[in-house]
Amino acid sequence: MAPGVAWIPAGTMEAVSAAPDTAPTRPQADTVEHAIATPERVQPYAALGLKPDEYERIREILGRRPTSGELAMYSVMWSEHCSYKSSKVHLRQFGRKVTEEMKARLMVGMGENAGVIDAGEGWAVTFKIESHNHPSFVEPFQGAATGVGGIVRDIISMGARPVANMDALRFGAVGHPDTARVVHGVVGGISFYGNCLGLPNIGGETRFDPVYQANPLVNALAVGVLRHEDLHLANARGAGNKVVLFGARTGGDGIGGASILASESFDEGSGRKRPAVQVGDPFAEKVLIECCLELFAGELVEGIQDLGAAGISCATSELASNGDGGMLVDLDAVLLRDPTLTPEEILMSESQERMMAIVTPEKLAGFLAVTAKWEVETSVLGEVTDTGRLVIRWHGDTIVDVDPRTVAVDGPVYERPIAYPAWIDALNADSASRLPRSDDAADLRAQLLQVAGHPNLASAAWITDQYDRYVMGNTALGAPDDAGMVRIDEESGLGFAVATDGNGRYGQLDPYAGAQLSLAEAFRNVAATGATPVAVSDCLNFGSPEDPEVMWQFERAVTGIADGCMALGIPVTGGNVSLYNQTGTTAIHPTPVIAVLGLIDDVGRRIPSGWQDDGHNIYLLGTTRAELDGSAWAGVVHDHLGGRPPVVDLAFERRLAETMAAAAQESLAASAHDLADGGLAQALVDGVLRFGVGARVWLEEIMERDGVDAATALFSESAGRIIVTVPREDDVKFLGLCHGRDIPVLRIGVTSATGELEVQGRFTLGVDELAGVSRWTLPAAFGA
Numbered sequence: 182m183a184p185g186v187a188w189i190p191a192g193t194m195e196a197v198s199a200a201p202d203t204a205p206t207r208p209q210a211d212t213v214e215h216a217i218a219t220p221e222r223v224q225p226y227a228a229l230g231l232k233p234d235e236y237e238r239i240r241e242i243l244g245r246r247p248t249s250g251e252l253a254m255y256s257v258m259w260s261e262h263c264s265y266k267s268s269k270v271h272l273r274q275f276g277r278k279v280t281e282e283m284k285a286r287l288m289v290g291m292g293e294n295a296g297v298i299d300a301g302e303g304w305a306v307t308f309k310i311e312s313h314n315h316p317s318f319v320e321p322f323q324g325a326a327t328g329v330g331g332i333v334r335d336i337i338s339m340g341a342r343p344v345a346n347m348d349a350l351r352f353g354a355v356g357h358p359d360t361a362r363v364v365h366g367v368v369g370g371i372s373f374y375g376n377c378l379g380l381p382n383i384g385g386e387t388r389f390d391p392v393y394q395a396n397p398l399v400n401a402l403a404v405g406v407l408r409h410e411d412l413h414l415a416n417a418r419g420a421g422n423k424v425v426l427f428g429a430r431t432g433g434d435g436i437g438g439a440s441i442l443a444s445e446s447f448d449e450g451s452g453r454k455r456p457a458v459q460v461g462d463p464f465a466e467k468v469l470i471e472c473c474l475e476l477f478a479g480e481l482v483e484g485i486q487d488l489g490a491a492g493i494s495c496a497t498s499e500l501a502s503n504g505d506g507g508m509l510v511d512l513d514a515v516l517l518r519d520p521t522l523t524p525e526e527i528l529m530s531e532s533q534e535r536m537m538a539i540v541t542p543e544k545l546a547g548f549l550a551v552t553a554k555w556e557v558e559t560s561v562l563g564e565v566t567d568t569g570r571l572v573i574r575w576h577g578d579t580i581v582d583v584d585p586r587t588v589a590v591d592g593p594v595y596e597r598p599i600a601y602p603a604w605i606d607a608l609n610a611d612s613a614s615r616l617p618r619s620d621d622a623a624d625l626r627a628q629l630l631q632v633a634g635h636p637n638l639a640s641a642a643w644i645t646d647q648y649d650r651y652v653m654g655n656t657a658l659g660a661p662d663d664a665g666m667v668r669i670d671e672e673s674g675l676g677f678a679v680a681t682d683g684n685g686r687y688g689q690l691d692p693y694a695g696a697q698l699s700l701a702e703a704f705r706n707v708a709a710t711g712a713t714p715v716a717v718s719d720c721l722n723f724g725s726p727e728d729p730e731v732m733w734q735f736e737r738a739v740t741g742i743a744d745g746c747m748a749l750g751i752p753v754t755g756g757n758v759s760l761y762n763q764t765g766t767t768a769i770h771p772t773p774v775i776a777v778l779g780l781i782d783d784v785g786r787r788i789p790s791g792w793q794d795d796g797h798n799i800y801l802l803g804t805t806r807a808e809l810d811g812s813a814w815a816g817v818v819h820d821h822l823g824g825r826p827p828v829v830d831l832a833f834e835r836r837l838a839e840t841m842a843a844a845a846q847e848s849l850a851a852s853a854h855d856l857a858d859g860g861l862a863q864a865l866v867d868g869v870l871r872f873g874v875g876a877r878v879w880l881e882e883i884m885e886r887d888g889v890d891a892a893t894a895l896f897s898e899s900a901g902r903i904i905v906t907v908p909r910e911d912d913v914k915f916l917g918l919c920h921g922r923d924i925p926v927l928r929i930g931v932t933s934a935t936g937e938l939e940v941q942g943r944f945t946l947g948v949d950e951l952a953g954v955s956r957w958t959l960p961a962a963f964g965a
Contacts, residue, residue, distance in 0.1 A: 330461045345403070348371055394764075430517055879942070
């Protein structure tokens with residue numbers, strides 16, 4: 182089949198056709214020949230997000246001015262979102278700081294659509310987290326929905342079946358008049374797209390803070406599973422192989438979204454840089470998933486690349502760069518929803534639910550038969566060449582003629598100025614140690630209720646209940662457990678667990694320690710389920726890279742993650758950087774969101790986060806220190822942020838994780854819940870509310886052993902701590918497990934069927950009272 186020949190389902194010919202003779206008016210194209218003849222033509226490079234020196238560099242690369250199509254391609258591919266031009270010099274640490282231990286399970290690392298980990302038994306797991314922040318502020322529903330769709334297509338392109346997703350969300354203040362608009366839209370978009378796809382949403386996290394008011398964060402994660410032999414990488418190899426575009430038609434939605442929406446701040450007057458956000462169709466994506474999997478199973482494709490940010494510009498340049506280096510494409514063969522689109526707009530369009538495949542000529546008929554079966558519109562755009570050039574034609578005229586590596590790989594790399602923040606010493610000096618810590622029972626009771634009822638710690642069921650967490654029938658753990666867990670293999674019970682964490686308050690106090698605390702918490706959340714953490718994906722959300730203080734924060738956070746992963750022995754497999762999350766000169770808190778993936782040999786041995794039985798002993802693993810700086814208690818009770826984050830002991834976190842894996846293996850732990858935001862108090866509230874079973878606890882032994890007062894025992898956020906409930910008959914074995922790994926352990930209570938949380942000698946709270954405080958916070962703010 183020649184370039185331009187398309188398969189179109191019966192009954193759709195009345196739709197707008199891509200055929201040149203049916204288009205109303207052919208847009209005039211700026212050809213290479215015309216560019217050579219008009220070197221003095223003024224081009225709107227600045228409106229496309231390019232700096233003057235970047236535009237001059239493009240002219241030097243080409244030896245002439247770029248055509249409008251080339252300018253469009255360079256602008257989107259050299260944007261911050263696509264090129265990582267400000268972050269690349271720091272991200273290289275993830276590739277340098279790698280040990281043999283970290284590579285043991287790594288099948289595919291950074292640089293591909295998603296990382297892939299060997300799960301054992303011939304299975305592999307692929308996962309990735311990415312941001313869709315800026316579009317989700319402009320149009321929350323579609324911004325969030327297409328964020329889910331985009332990350333799922335990354336998973337498909339690896340040859341995997343998507344099996345789960347989760348989201349890390351940051352919104353502005355609950356009481357702000359605009360927050361409800363963003364919350365309803367984002368949550369609605371995620372639930373709509375994920376539920377229609379039939380993917381379980383197995384967890385995540387949501388936080389509210391005024392610093393995210395005009396810069397909400399929507400970080401979407403997806404996980405897929407595949408057999409080792411089904412792994413595919415995206416590249417364009419084999420001269421003569423066909424370049425095929427299939428899926429939804431190309432429209433005007435999302436044009437410029439990669440270079441403009443994701444690379445510029447929401448400053449006053451920047452409305453001209455807010456083009457339409459992409460529009461998603463989950464039903465089309467569901468069909469696309471099944472179509473792709475059948476194409477892979479039939480060995481009908483050499484590789485598949487999803488079309489997300491930068492659309493055809495990205496897919497063609499990246500495929501060519503990763504392959505033999507050449508490609509010839511006829512852009513007028515693209516099937517269009519809008520026949521008035523210019524070639525530049527077609528190149529930049531970020532219309533969703535589209536994929537690009539490389540197909541050998543002899544398999545093209547089989548490929549088209551599969552897409553016809555699934556009624557997926559398909560067009561052959563061109564072929565792979567060995568010229569080393571990406572050539573794109575429009576009705577026979579050449580509008581792009583570039584070395585694809587200059588577009589997709591060898592873009593600008595900046596070593597941005599870095600400056601130690603002038604304000605941070607004063608912030609660190611303002612410790613929470615000066616805040617009053619009452620020992621009065623009534624005060625402690627009131628503070629516990631205040632913390633438990635805060636939107637950041639209250640039940641997230643208003644959000645998570647809008648997501649289907651059990652569809653597909655393989656969910657072993659889901660929200661509100663510490664991590665989501667999914668069964669991979671029905672026969673063996675092999676499964677994976679995944680958790681996301683990010684604490685912007687700690688990041689503001691110390692971005693290095695804050696990043697490591699987020700890493701440690703996600704690691705510990707996975708460990709608390711009984712799974713063994715094996716890999717990391719991260720989404721790095723920061724302010725403007727043109728601010729030297731922001732770049733200092735970014736460099737420290739990346740270094741913290743890289744050093745932390747080395748200490749924990751797990752690799753960073755990929756992720757995403759989102760910069761320019763600020764309004765004017767006010768940036769968000771440094772918010773690296775860390776996703777940790779773990780493996781468990783049998784999901785039947787999973788450990789839930791709450792207790793279900795009466796009379797089990799409650800043990801606290803780890804040490805409590807006077808670490809209230811940046812804590813939820815400091816923020817909620819005293820409206821305070823200052824001091825230094827808790828100390829991170831990553832060697833201890835590893836031993837703690839090994840202890841929990843052994844406890845799961847021997848079925849010694851009935852439940853486990855890590856201590857983080859809100860400290861022991863919040864962990865006890867969560868444990869009680871999980872299944873409605875009460876507890877009686879005492880603080881005196883913690884206070885005596887660790888030298889802390891009652892408020893600190895309850896609200897400290899010292900890292901490396903987990904509460905575990907153990908049946909009495911397993912006490913001796915469990916204690917032996919902890920002592921053998923040098924894990925501090927204290928019996929601090931017992932589960933109780935009384936329906937109360939009793940802090941012995943101090944106060945008692947009914948489960949119903951706790952439930953009322955926790956479960957009605959978000960409905961009261963956003964409606965039933």
